[in-house]
Structures are given as structure tokens and as C-alpha cells.
Amino acid sequence: MKRHTLVPLLLLAVAAPAFADTCESSFQKKGNPLSGTTYTASVTVPELTVKSAIGQMNVIAKGNNMDVLSSDVENGAMLIEDPQTAMHKTIPIIISATSEGRTGTVAMTVKLNAGAFAKADSIRAEMCKMLTQVKPGKAGEQLAASTPKASTVNISASDFGFQLRTQNKDNPAAIEPRYKGKIYSITGRVNGVLKSGGTYNTGFELPNGSGGIDFESVAITCAFAPSQAAFALALRPKEKVTLVGVVDHYDQIGRVLWLKDCKGN
Template structure:
């Protein structure tokens, strides 16, 4: 995520309490539920480099099942996101890192929309749970180079379809970065099986418009089968209820299709 000089200044200004003794003492809340609320927190370590800080936050975020939307280690910026749940939409957090006089600082900025009233103590704990994992020196370099823990996301086709529908309306450009490379196990009714070149794919029934009528805003979910699954794919029946496990490949914004690859049946 490229930062203009002005935006970088704003990030540093938001992280002004960076040199406080602890993450908890750096925590600040500004604004109100009527205009929107900003939360900031940060940690600092002598010897912490900017690339190490950003690399560590990537691993820390993914280990916490958060999504890394964009990052730029050179400029010390990153956008991570708490995935959408039944209780809230996606919660984006801006990560900024900088080094002054040999001391590195990494900060988080969470912007909450007007009307939302989050728990201040809950936000502080969540932000500091992430930031206190950042380490200086060799320990930090090892963490930055670590492979994040892979976890399979279990969901239903209708639940996932409803979430994608909402997110496409909000910002379709962010959807591929949000999901690409994640492994999903999706349960639902398949529509039919199509032969595509030398392979096969199928689509899930994601349900209709919640208000009735034709759903022009729906997002389809399509699964391209792994080569070893040809027999399984050809034996599928329309409207059969299955669980397919695959990896998010890409999002077709124009046709509103989320594609998974290497899908395998249960």
C-alpha cells in the first residue's frame, strides 16, 4: 500500500504516543459514536527495523486468522483486516512502522464508523494482543520469516454467498486480496457440473435476494476440481448437498464470481 507523504505524516501523528512504556499506556481513543471513533496503539523496541516490523505483523495477523489486504515493507505500511462475522463487518486496521534513532516503532490505527459503539477495553486488548508479539533483533527476524499457521475456513455456500454479496456492494476491489490463497471448506447444494477445457467445475446454490425477486447483486461461488477429482465431479448430481474443500484462486469482478481451485469432495 503506497503512502503519500501527507498520509505518512498522518499515520505518524496517529502513532504519536509510540514511545510510551507499554502498548496499554500508548492506547488512545479519539472521536465519538456520532462522528466516528479512532483507536491507536503502538510499541517500540531498540533495534527493530521497519521490514522486520512489517514482516512480523504479517505473520501475527495471519496467525490470528486476520486478512492481509496490502503491505509495503519499504515504506512501513500495511492494511490488515478482522474478517466479517455475524456481529460486525470487516474491521480494517492500518499498520505503520518507522525507525528513529535506532528505535523501531510499529503502530495500529482502527477507524470505527459512526453509529458503532465498540468496547474500549475490548479494542485495547485486541490491538495489544497483536502488538506485544512484535520482537526486536534475531527473534523478530525469525518471526518475520516464519510460515503463518494455515487454517481451513468452514462455512456454508449461502452464508459465504451472503457475505460476498455484501462485500461486493461495499468494495469489490478489495475482495480478491481479502480471500486469495485461503483454504475453504464449503457446504451446500451444487448447481451442475461443467467441463472446462481438460477440467471440471461446479457452482454452489447461494440463495436468492433476501427481499425477494431477482438478485442482481448476488455473487456466485465456483469450484474448479483438482485433476484427481474427475470421477467424483462426473458423478455429482444437480442439487446434491456436498462439502468441497479448495483454495480461493481469484475474484471475477465483472461476472461476480469467486473462484476456488484444486477442489476436492468430502
């Protein structure tokens, strides 16, 4: 799957030139790589309501495989993330929307952790590419009501497990909103099949460098779709498979990420 990231790219999108100058002139940088850097930018759009602005940003973010952690339409606030990659941790992006009269303003704040380096010019360009997709009037309302096409994330069980492990250490409460509803294709060796509540499920084997009990690991468990009973029953421990499923929920106490409707691929 092709993924676009903030470093070096925030998003790959077609910018609407009508608001580009306004966005670029609003751009500000605060802080430094040693303590952490914050970037801000905004656009002002005619005939834009708060509801339309938040709805549009929700579609724009999800359409580019970014994660929407929270969305408050009434108060015009969102938190989205650029997903973690091998090059960087998750990057939080705060969106706020206000409206006065018949004019709306959408502001974006990007926060980079201490030690993260990025060119301000590149960040500004990519922030504005995102913001200038916001449309006025009926065109904006149509965009806000549209459904972004879901993409499947292809990843190995070991890489996904490491990613979840580090994120659980940082903030376990953020894992479920970060992943819920996303489609994952996970490749790895399974550790057996169990039946619980009438549903077959299996977990992936994950590396354990310590050799003992890993009290920080996060398990990945797939609950099979009803049509997959034969596939599940035929699985053997340590068999290498690729399973495609939808993230259902995260058990913070047991440290288990659950996927539902899993199918063998």
C-alpha cells in the same frame, strides 16, 4: 474453526510484557459510535527494522486468521482486516512501521464504522496484545521469516454468498486480496458440473429472495483438483456436498469468486 475477533476480542495472543506499558500509555480514542470511532496505539522496540516489523505483523495477523489486504515493506505500511462475522462487518486495521537509528516503532490504527459500539478498555488491551508480540533483533527476524499455519474456514454456501454480496456492494476491489489464498470448506447444493479448459468445475446454489434476477449476487465456483474428476462427474444438480478449496481470484465483472484445487469432503 475457532476465530478471534476484534469485537469483543481483537486477537487472542500471549503478550510480551516488556512493551505492554509503552503500548497502553500510547493508546488514544477519537470520535464516537455515532460518527465512527478510531483507536490508535504503538510500541517502540529496540533493534527493529521496518522490514522486520512489517514481516512480523504479517505473520501475527495471518496466524490469527486475519486478512492482509496490502503490505508495503519498503514504506512500512500494511492494511489488515478482522474478518466479517454475524456480529460485525470487516474491521480495517492500519499498520505503520518506522525506524530511527537502531530503534523501530510500530503503530496500529483501528477504525470502527458508525453505529459500532465497543469498550475502549477492551480494544486497548487487545490492540496491545497484538503489538507486543513484535520482537527485537534476531528473534524478530525469525518470526518475520516464519510461515503461519493456515486454518480452514468452515462455512455454508448461503452464508458465504450473503457475506460476499454485502462486501461486493461496499467495495468489490477488496474481495480478492481479502480472500486470495485462504482455504475454505463450503457446504451447500451444487448447480451442475461444467468442463472448461480441461478442468471440471461446479457452482453453489445461493438463495434469491427476490425470485427474479439478482443483479447483486456473487457466485461461488469451485474448480476441481485433477484427482477429483470421478467425484465431479458423479455429482448431480442440487446434490448437497462439502467442497474444500483454495480461493484463487475474484472476477469483479462477472461477480464470481473462484476456488481452485477443490476436493470433495
